[in-house]
Each structure stands twice: as structure tokens, then as C-alpha cells.
Amino acid sequence: MKTARGFIIAVSALAMTALAAQAATLKVGMQDDPDALDPALSGTYTGRFVFASLCDKLVDISPDLKIVPQLAESWEWAPDGRSITFSLRRGVTFHDGTPFDAEAVKFNIERMKTMPDSKRKAELAPVASVEVVAADKVRLALSEPFVPLLANLSDRAGMMVSPKAAKEKGAEFAASPVCAGPYSFVERKSRDLIRAKKYPGYWNAGRIGYDEVVYSIVPDSTVRLQRVRAGDLDLAERVAPTDLKAVREDANLALHAGQGVAVSHLMFNVGNGEKAKGPLGQNETLRQAFELAIDRNVINRVAFNGEFLADNQMIPPSNPFYSKAHPAPARNVAKAKELIGKAGMTRVPVEITYENALADGRVAQIIQSMAAEAGFEVKLQPLETTSAIERYLNGNFEAYIGNWSGRADPDPTLVSFFATTGSQNVNKFSSKELDALLMQARAEADEAKRKALYEKATGIYLTALSSIPLYHPNWFFAARKSVGGVVMYPDGLLRLDGLKPAN
């Protein structure tokens, strides 16, 4: 026994020295294969997850959702809020050696605004023109004051790609992207892996601890975790709430948890075609009764082991603009029945449509059984994702479980869902008062005044309840203890900066 143990120790010591001599590789397990690796085209979480190593942005967010410098060192709003001037970091180069300067910023913003299939058009819509002031100074002129612009630039709209590479590669750019992040693209094998190596010319190279990062695609959450436990991955993103116990009990693993900005909500069709004509679509009081009939904490406990955050707002409590004046109402079946009676009904039928994923299915069933106690006859309609999305966009649903990834700033979420012309306002909710408040808030540079406007807006959408927010998912990464410096961000993306092998 003793000799066996001695032998194992000797072998592992040898293995460790061999490892130390090798280049340090960070092996990350991701749930899905990203879509196109071009910041202008990307529309997936895993795409953004990979961009965190490849592509730096003009600005970044801090863990507490403040805007912090990245490729831009500082910025200044014009007094009328109609333009913003960025001072750019000097000496930065793209992975192909092209210098990063004001011209490059102009090229990028214009590329994202004009590429026909660009997904960044809405985020950059208020940018009217881009002016090169000096090699390291660039001014964005806006068609109207738009405070959330900085938050938009902290995501894909602010990612800078090499103008030279973008011109040369054209439509093939996504197959081998060239950016200015800490790692440069090496190879991608679809549905298998994406490999990137440390870029020696990175402006902040001193903070980069791994020589190489490999993102492996491991779709099943349990398997992803097993591979971290077995040591063939260093870190797995999005560990399922049901697997967290195993992570906490494993001495070799560390659980990294953080609050996110995403929200899951139950949307009611209040004004889009035939399906809006049901009792819940027509009657605000019935929707309030529905909210009182369900217990968000039960949804969280039963569907997510209590690991997510039950909440009644679209904006999570971690956001500085969260409204503390509107706490979640406690479940009250008697009151719900009373409201149903007031509306002159006893049984209220409603059909909930949702994407046929495990989590939404469980949530729908829990809602169904709780709402039944108050008198709601809930029918469930699970659909395969793309079919469900088609119905969602066409307003072909009575109620729909929506999963919104959220944004750093409250504006995109609230405007998309509640402004009359909002891109996600597929249930056709409309309130002139709310429209005016939201437009005022996006132009308000003073944070306290802006917060007051969002307080009012929250009051309005929580009374109309065209959507009942249910919970905010939290981010869970499982990492081996050998990975040092993991910091959780509300966008759920793994920053490589500061990450290093721990002893």
C-alpha cells in the first residue's frame, strides 16, 4: 500500500513537472457551438463567450455594471448629449499587426451600420456619423441624446475587428476573425472546438496567464461537469442548478456563481390579432390575479433547486436602476379569486406556449398547477424552438414564456418589450405615458434623475402586466481549483484577463 502510494506520488510529481514545462492551456467547456464568429453577425451567448478572448471592445463593464475603459481610455459627452468623443488607447495593434486607431473605429462602426445582415444596427441606430478627430480621438455624433450607447459599446457593437482583414476576407471573415483581444484565432472545428493562442502584442499582455485557450463544445451540462471533475477540462460554463451540489462537494473544484442580467417572463398577448382576444389578453385585473396566483419562489425551488433569483422585474436587483419601491407581491390565492370574481368570471382559460426546453417545460407545469388553484385553466403548448419563435414573432400565442438575455443598461430591455415600437413588443402593448418616460430616460445623463424615471416606468409596466417577470437566472461556472483569478460578470462571459494557473 505504502509503496503504491509512494509510486503514485512520484508519478504525479513527474507529471506535474512535465506539465509545468509545457505551455499553459486553459480548456473550457461550452454548451453550444457559436454561430458566425464576426461581431457584426454574432447572435449567440457562446459566440460572445469566445469573443471575450478574441475581441476587445471600446469599453467594458465592471462586475458591478459600471462602464470601464478597454480600447478607449476615456470618453466625454458633449453638453447637449448629441455626441461623444473617445480617447483611444495608443500602441494597440490587431492580431494581423494593423494599428488600432480612430480610422479603425470609424471603419468598424460604419461596417456594423451598413453590412446588410448586421445584427448591430438597432444598437447603433442613434449613431448618425463617425468623425476622426485625431489618430487617437474619434467622435460619434448622435441623432438624439442616447445614454445607453456606452452599454451597447460594451458588447459586440463595441468590438473592433481589423479593417485590413475585414476588407480582404469579406464574407469569409467569420471563418477566421482578426481582432485586438488578448488571444488570436488559431482554428475552429465546427461542433468540436475553437482554439486561440496568446497574442504577444496585446496591450495588456502582462495580465494574460495562459498561453492558449481551447473552447470545447460539450452540449450536455452533466457531461461538461464530469469532464471538469475528470480533469480534462479546466472550466465549464453554465452548470445546471441540479448539479451544483456535486460541484460544492468536490474538493478539486471551485464553484463560481454570479448574478446575471437575464430574465424569464410570462408574456401575454394583449393586442396582436385573434389570440389577444382571450380574457387575460383583454383584462389587466385578470393578469394581476394571475400574478397573485403564482409563487415565484416555488418556481425557483422546484425548477431550479432555489439557485436562481425569484423576482418580479425585468431588470435584476443587481442593476443600479432596479426599483426597490416595487417588491414582488406574495402569493395570495384568495385575493386572486376575488379579482377573478370582480371581472365577472370563475374559470379563466389560457394557453401558454413555450420552447420545448427542459427548464421552460418545468416552469410551465408549476405555473399551471399553481394558477389552477385560483381558477385559471392553463393549457400547455410546447413547441420546437424555431417553430415557437415563429409563433412568438407573429403574435400567434395567448401567453408565452420568454427568455431574454438582458443588457447592462435597462434601456434596451424596457424599450424592446414595452415601448409601442419595441422590437420585442410582439404582444402589442402600448402606453403613451410609458413611451414618453422611456424616451426621456434614455436621454437623461444624470443617474439619479434617470433612476427616478425608471421607478415610474416600473410602476406602469407592473400594473399593466403585459408580461409577468418570473425569475433571473444566475451564472454558474465550475472550475478546477488550479484555475486562478476567475471573476464573475453580470454578462456571464469569462474574462481571460487576470486568469492564471494557480499553484
Add this chain to the structure above:
Amino acid sequence: MVSLLLRRFAVALPTLLLVSMLVFSLQKLLPGDPALALAGEERSPEVIEYLREHYRLNDPVPVQYAAWLGNLLQGDFGTSIRTRLPIGTMLIEKLPVTIELALLSMAVALLIGLPFGIIAALRPGSWLDYGASVFSLAGLSIPHFWLGIMLILLFSVHLGWLPAGGYVPFSENPLANLRGMAMPALVLGTGAAAVIMRHTRSAMLQALSQDFIRTARAKGVERRRIVLRHALPNALIPVVTLGTLQFGELLAGAVLTEQVFSIPGFGKMIVDGVFSRDYAVVQAVVLCTAAIFLLMSLAADLAYGLLNPRLRS
């Protein structure tokens, strides 16, 4: 032999064409178009319209099909609309993985299925026969997904002998490649082994009960020779049919097993393709799989000839 091959190929081409047409039109019946699946969370109407135009989704289905076929004849499988990667390259990456996994699984299946099927037939009602029945029942009923996770727990997490998943190309590191393939091949192989074992057993029982076997026994032919030279080749014909079909199935991709072990093969490619309405990807994979199936049935025909001299003429 040559004329058989030629005849087979003459039939194969129209079959492939028909398969591709069928799949192409069936895909169009799916609700939800790729422009929606592609447009991302914001789904701006302009972008959706552009994508529909750009990928010719507004054209009538026959026009779309003709365009696809035209490109294919020039050797161009098209580009995945989801990842913007060339599909030809994707196929070249996945095909060897899928073929290797299918071959190894088939090897496992034959190594377990044939001998145990023969032994079970030689001693019907013995504990060996019952043991083989229990194994085949288990092989057929244990879900691959569950078996995969259990194997990972045992061999990767607890014992640390094998990697829990991932794929290393054989050309890069043969040992790592085989270590990575061991568990998935075992999972897929046991399922196929169970079927092969059941069929081998019943075919052998039937063959052993025939007159020529009794005659051979009466002539005093050695038992070993009776089994291997007289009964087995007769029993193998249905088994070969079944084996080639199963091999074809393995080649079409084993979605769940690929998912558990993160093997980048055909299975996941086609599932993702269907879900994101990436028509060109689905077309390409189906076409490849159909071609492989046709090749397999040709191989089965050739094997019959070897096993049964009467079919050689």
C-alpha cells in the same frame, strides 16, 4: 461481378437524386424559416428580409433545389448559414470521425455478438445461453445516454483511466484517439452486439437443425468443423444483412452518444442543422449518409456471394 457493380451504380445515382429531392422538399415543410433562426434576439425585419433574399428563401422550392444541385455538381456543398463555414470542410472534418466510430463500434459488436450468439445456440437452455440473453436484453434496453454517463463516472472520474470525452484525430495522436474512442465504441457496440447476438443465435439454431448437419454428424464429421464450416456460413447470411444495416445506422450518426462524449460526428451536425433550419447542412449530411448506405448494401451483396457460392453466378 463487374456488371453487378455497374448495375448497382446505375441504380444508385437516381436513388441519391430522389433522396436529395425528398429531403429538400420535406425540410421546406418545417415551420419556421432559417432567417428567423438566424436573426438573433433582436430579429430586425430588414435583416430577416435580407437573409431571405440572400439565401434565396423567397424563391419557389424547385428553383432553390436546382440552384443547390447546380452548386453540388460543381463540388460546392454551400456554406452553413449559421456558422458561415464551408460545408465541404465540415464534412471532411466529420466523415473520418463518424467512420472510425462506426468501425470500432462494429468491431466491438461483432467481437461480442458473434461468439456469444454461436455459444448460446450450441447450448440452448444452459446458463451460458441465459447469460447471453440477459446481456442482450440489457444491451437493448439500457439507454446509451445513461450507460455513457455511467462509464464516464467509472473510468474517467473515479479511475481516471480514460478521457471523459473529446476527440483527437488518429493522425495527430493514435493512442489518445483510441483512448477517446474506447468508451463511445463500447456504448454503441454493446447495443449492436445484442441485436447481432440474438440473430446469430436463432440463425445458428435453425442451421444446426437442418438435414445436412445431421448427415454430417452421421458421417462422423468433427463437431468443430460442423459448426464453423457447415452451420456458420449458412447462418451468417441474415446476420450480414443485419450487420450492414446496423453499420449504416452507426454511420448516420449516433446523436446521443456523440453528445455524451462530445464526439464531433454526423449525428450532432444533422440535429443542429435541423434545429437552426440550416438546410444546406442537412442536405449534405443526408446525401453522404445515403451514399454510404448504398455502398453498404453493395458490400452486403458482395459478402453474400462469398458466403453462398450459389449466388456467385
